[in-house]
């Protein structure tokens with residue numbers, strides 16, 4: 725029997741518009757990573773260019789509520805009028821296969837994961853400044869002014885929860901943020917509790 729070291733759950737979170745999606749895409753463009761991205765489920769309507777099963781699983785509210793009832797979501801949250809959640813089975817399966825799984829989720833959801841999987845690695849992406857955050861949301865041009873203001877208000881309270889995370893990465897440039905996150909993931913594999921758990925399992929197996 726071959727023992728596989730379990731993967732690490734990497735939770736990337738932070739305010740809307742800070743660049744989570746951009747930095748995540750840049751991480752996945754790197755060669756030789758051992759990462760799987762967990763595609764979320766949402767009741768938000770697709771934006772132009774977004775594809776079902778690639779960007780999100782786009783579902784109706786009824787289906788989303790059903791999934792919650794059936795315990796099929798690792799975490800979920802309502803964010804500015806829409807529901808978002810992480811399908812549990814996929815995450816479990818990939819971690820068991822030894823893959824590191826990346827979640828890119830908002831702050832309420834990240835804190836729920838912390839309650840059920842405290843061993844996960846929690847990374848908060850912060851903007852260089854609030855002005856720059858507003859610029860980024862406006863430049864992206866996907867939201868109406870009213871939604872932008874709501875997201876900015878929300879961002880202020882989310883930044884107030886950054887201390888709950890293991891790491892804070894400032895997204896000044898995409899390359900810097902990507903490289904810092906890759907270094908954090910590498911270091912997570914050497915965290916003593918993780919290594920010792922794996923080592924002890926192997927010792928037991930040998931005896």
Ligand SMILES: Nc1nc2c(ncn2[C@@H]2O[C@H](COP(=O)(O)OP(=O)(O)O)[C@@H](O)[C@H]2O)c(=O)[nH]1
Pocket residue numbers: 738739740741744745764765768799800801803808809810828829830831832833834
């Ligand atoms: N809790 C939770 N948040 C999610 C999930 N998927 C996406 N989000 C977050 O929901 C927020 C809104 O997402 P979206 O409407 O795609 O806008 P954008 O990420 O700001 O471009 C973002 O902060 C996402 O990171 C999820 O499965 N669970």
Ligand SMILES: Nc1ncnc2c1ncn2[C@@H]1O[C@H](COP(=O)(O)OP(=O)(O)O)[C@@H](O)[C@H]1O
Pocket residue numbers: 738739740741742743744745746747860861863864895896897898
């Ligand atoms: N380091 C950065 N410098 C400048 N612009 C950035 C940076 N990271 C992301 N952006 C831009 O900011 C906007 C929001 O990024 P996005 O990845 O959609 O954020 P999020 O997924 O956190 O909502 C996009 O237009 C993106 O191109």
